[in-house]
Amino acid sequence: MPHKTFVWLCLLPLAVITTAFFLLPMARLVVTGAEGPQGLAGYLAIVTEPRYRATLINTVLLATATTIVTLAVATVAGMFLQRHRFPGRAVLIAMLTFPLAFPGVVVGFLIILFAGRQGLIGDLTNRMFGEKLVFAYSIWGLFLGYLYFSIPRVILTIMAAVQKLDVGLEEAARSLGAGPWAVQRDVVLPALGPAFVASGAIAFATAMGAFGTAFTLATNIDVLPMLIYTEFTLAANFATSAALSVGLGVIAWAILALARSFSGSTVAAAG
Amino acid sequence: MSATLGHGASVRIEACGKTFADGTRALEPATLDIARGETLVLLGPSGCGKTTMLRIIAGLELPDAGGRVLFDGNDMTAVPIEQRNVGMVFQSYALFPNMSVADNIGYGLKIRGMARKERAARIAELVVLTNITGLENRRVDQLSGGQRQRVALARAVAIRPGILLLDEPLTALDAALRDRLRGELNRLLRALGITTIYVTHDQSEAMELGDRIVVMQKGAIAQIGTPREIYFTPKNRFVAEFIGAANIVESPVENGHLVLPGGRQPIGGDANLPAAVAMIRPETIRVVEAGGAPLCGIIDSVSFIGDRQRMIVSGASGKFLTVDAPNTIKAQAGERIGLLIAPDAVRLLPPEH
Amino acid sequence: MRDRLIFTGQLLFTLFVAAFLVVPAILSISAGVTVNYFRGISSGVTLQWVFQVWDLYAGTILLSFVIAFATLAVTLLAGVPSAYALHIRGGRLSRIVEEIITLPLAIPGLAIALALLFTYQGFGSFRRSWLFILTGHVIFTMPFMVRSVMAVFATVDIRTLDEGAASLGASPWRRFRDVIVPNAVPGILGGSLMVVTLSLGEFNLTWMLHTPLTKTLPIGLADAYASMRLEVASAYTLIFFVMIIPLLIAMQMFADREQRR
Secondary structure, eight states: OOHHHHHHHHHHHHHHHHIIIIIHHHHHHHHHHTOSTTGGGGGGHHHHSHHHHHHHHHHHHHHHHHHHHHHHHHHHHHHHHHHOOOTTHHHHHHHHHGGGGOOHHHHHHHHHHHHSTTOHHHHHHHHHHSSOOOOTTSHHHHHHHHHHHHHHHHHHHHHHHHHTSOHHHHHHHHHTTOOHHHHIIIIIHHHHHHHHHHHHHHHHHHHHHOOHHHHHHTOSOOOHHHHHHHHHHTSOOHHHHHHHHHHHHHHHHHHHHHHHHHHOSOOOOOO | OOOSSOBSOOEEEEEEEEEOTTSOEEEEEEEEEEOTTOEEEEEOSTTSSHHHHHHHHHTSSOOOTTOEEEETTEEOTTSOGGGSOEEEEOTTOOOOTTSBHHHHHHHHHHHTTOOHHHHHHHHHHHHHHTTOTTOTTOBGGGSOHHHHHHHHHHHHHHTOOSEEEEESTTTTSOHHHHHHHHHHHHHHHHHHOBEEEEEESOHHHHHHHOSEEEEEETTEEEEEEOHHHHHHSOSSHHHHHHSSOOEEEEEEEETTEEEETTEEEEOOSOOOOSEEEEEEOGGGEEEEOSTTOSEEEEEEEEEEOSSSEEEEEESSSSSOEEEEEOTTOOOOTTOEEEEEEOGGGOEEEOOOO | OHHHHHHHHHHHHHHHHHHHHHHHHHHHHHHHHBSOTTTGGGGOBOSHHHHHHHHHHHHHHHHHHHHHHHHHHHHHHHHHHHHHHHHHHOHHHHHHHHHHHHHHHHSOHHHHHHHHHHHHTTOHHHHHSHHHHHHHHHHHHHHHHHHHHHHHHHHHTHHHHHHHHHHTTOOHHHHIIIIIHHHHHHHHHHHHHHHHHHHHHOOHHHHHHOBTTBOOHHHHHHHHHHHSOHHHHHHHHHHHHHHHHHHHHHHHHHHHHHHHO
16 A cells, blocks of 8 residues: 555544544534523623632632742752752652642542641641641642642653753853852743743643642632533533633643743643 | 676666755756666765655655656656665665664565575575674664664665665765775675665765766756766866866966966867866876976975875966875975976866856 | 752752652551551551452442553554654644644643533433543543654654665555554553553543443542541552552653663
């Protein structure tokens, strides 16, 4: 058989699977979003309806906070680990990256163990101050949960980027008289810029779409994925949940596409 | 030269040009005949279209509409490479990392359904022929550059192809290795006597290996000829300068002589033009006493090459002249010398557009 | 002196972060094997909770593996030839196709699940079977397999090897078998590890697509967290760790080995 035909045949299974189980469903989703009483205007509800808008803002704020804190923590820890060698380094790295594949549910459970009603923090504070500090089910618990699955991912990316830094640039800065803080500010952090953008985008998009953690913590905190879930399963508002899903998908995709145009490599969210 | 009873197929490409999808014209329509058993070298700088021409003959690229490729008179244009029975050596060798040396060499035979015992015998034959005894069970990444080249050759030759195609087989090697292998390759090709098409940008390879050379420039054929024809009678300035060193002299002509700042130089043959562009090879210029010589100049520098000396002479022609003199000539920089050139060593070239 | 201070400060910070990540996991593991969580380790170590989880959820755990390996099979059969085709073809069409198959990573699992539900709710028996979950997993993990294999193709210059085999007379199918696939093995292995790990841990998609009869391990975990006592939930989490951590280690080791080459 001619080579060209063979190549097309190679793509056929993937084409069939993707069309049947992704492209068609996504198209159906978009159509469903416009089937509500408001029709196409239902898509704007995410910003016009006060309840939805509040949820959207909440989710964005949470995702932003997660991204900023994760980047800061991962940079300090990542640079430290990449630049120094000491006994136990490998173990430390393993400890920081093992939660990489944990689903959100497990993270939620771990947060409950940590800061829930019978959690470790509650225990300690009870013994020290006589009062139990329980915050797993509040936005702080959710925030901590988001940090939990974001930090491992971002640390790996940052460490890889730090490894690729040209040490010669830092040495040049120092030879010109720059102190350690100036070197960080003027040479290192700017050079890490693309890595920040790429991993920050991943962290943001993942936090926006994270469902399992919020579900387990059964918080009263409105985040967009939980709203979509309740609209679909409890209120059976198919059109609304579809429209909100499309909105969420578009936002996540846009963030990642933007980041990709800055850093020039493929980035993807997960979890 | 080549065996009179050559093996393999004769090749003809007719009006084969190639324009790529992005609009680049890699090859102007070219027609070429290659005799059975001949070694033809496609020579030129990078981007001249030589590899494209090779790939069209191989069947890895289709020529633009109207182009035809014929093996022994049979139209092969639409036939894919798998069915053309060519042996090809790629520039990067393309050895299969997942197979041992022996398996690599035997792969084409396996495809053709040869029995294991026969295959092993043929592989052994080739291992001896290409001088790689002892390497049969090695993996590809354990081989040096020169060894890989030999394995690639053995693999291509094993299937007894009608045509052997070599795409810059020595380019990936370092200079010393390249010189050594060039001689080996030449002996091997002579011994095999198969129709061979060899692509290179190295003119010394072309001169040593080719029965005929096709000099290419910017997608078109500049000249086809034997090494001697190309060297002594280049058709234009590009060919003259690409093969060997050349002095290109532009000057007015008077009475069958080039009128130069350092004197006058007779031109052999018909010279009825007001001005000429001439090529003079450095080794054809004899260094003599300045007194009485028709052309004189001053030596700028002398470099000892080993088997001769290379002198740069100024003041004779408008620019510098490169002169290759034997080591017996004792001359130094700053000296005024005379230059004696036989009239038919002055080769006239067509004027540039 | 100042350098030492900075070093110590950073070290402590990093240890603190590591502790934050590790301590809850350790708590969970210990809770899973303690007789009574509230009385702590002093109440004794036991495997009773683990056995109880096994009794309750063996079917679920098994289904998780079935789905994970089925996902692997599908991604191999569809993904490896596609990676070859996309790499060989190159050009704009290939880039667009890559974009499209990578989209499921950008779009939240919840959205994809809803899309699948809206489209296939009419197909009753399909929607109720584990094959429905399989489709979600395949869509989500396919880009990892394809990208992993394409990355290897780029380093090995598969195009020239392909031409080399063709010049020796091999048909396209023969070349695929003898040359393309064997040289893609590192990418296939790396991709496979990734696909299985992701499938075992997938929740967002699966939660929306599952039925009481088609539950996977993460679904079971959510159940346990909501309705079971802490020790049972912890034991279940422990089983999950035991399954997933060796895979993570294998992936890390594999990545290190590939990087060192």
